[in-house]
Amino acid sequence: MVHALEEIRRLIKPDGFLIDVHPISTPLIKVVHGNDVLFTESDTGYDSHEGFTDNALEQVVLRGLFVIEGEAEFEMIIYASSVAEMRDFWAKYGAYDNEPEDEAIVALKDAVYAKADEIMQNARGAEITYHERARITRLNPDASG
C-alpha cells in the first residue's frame, strides 16, 4: 500500500493531489419500512481491511510524502425492494472478483439475508438497505518531502 502511494506521488504533478476513498467500518444490512428499522445486522463477510489503509496513509504523511489537505466521512446507502434484488446487485460485483469467498462466510451471509427476507415477507412495502461508512481524504504532495 505504501509503495503504491509512493508511485502515485511520482505520477501526479507537484501541484496535483490524491483523493482516497475507503470504508472505515463493517457495513450494515437493514430492513426498513418508512422510518422504522425492522432489522439490522453487520455484513459479516465484508473485508474492509480495517485499519490497513489508515495506517498506510499515516505512514506516507509521517514520511513527508503527502500532507492531508482535507477529510470528511459520509455514508453510502444502497436500496433494494427485495433481498433477491440486493443479492443480485452484489453478485454482479462478486462475479468480477477473482478471489472465491470463504464457505463459512457465505453461510453467515446466507443466514443474515434469510432473516432479512423473512422479515420483509411480513412487512409489505419494506426495503432492504446496505449502509457503508467511508472516509474521503485529499492528500497533496508535501513539497518538502
Place this chain on the structure above:
Amino acid sequence: MTVRVDPENNEPRALFDLADFNGRRVLEIGCGDGRLTWLYADKAAHVTAIDPVEGSITQAKENLPDDLKSRVEFRHIGFDDFAAASDSSTFDIAILSWSL
C-alpha cells in the same frame, strides 16, 4: 424497481467538496465498472481509469457514453504495471476509489 445506489448523493457531495475536476487530467485507480467515474468525467480534461479486473473494465467500456469517449480511457491493467510504464508528473488528480 431497480436498485438505488446513494440516492442522497452523499459520495459526490463529499468528492466535490474536496476536488475541482474542471480541466484536470485524472487517473482513477480501481475504477471498477465506472460508477465513480461518471460523477466527474464530464468536467475533466482527460480521465485514465484503470482496474485489474477484466469484467469490470468490460462493463465500464460498455457503459461509456458517446460524448465522453474522446476523453475517458478505461484500461484493464494493474496499478504496478501501469505505474511502471508511466512518466512522472502526468496527472493533476489521482483517485483511489475504494481500492487502497
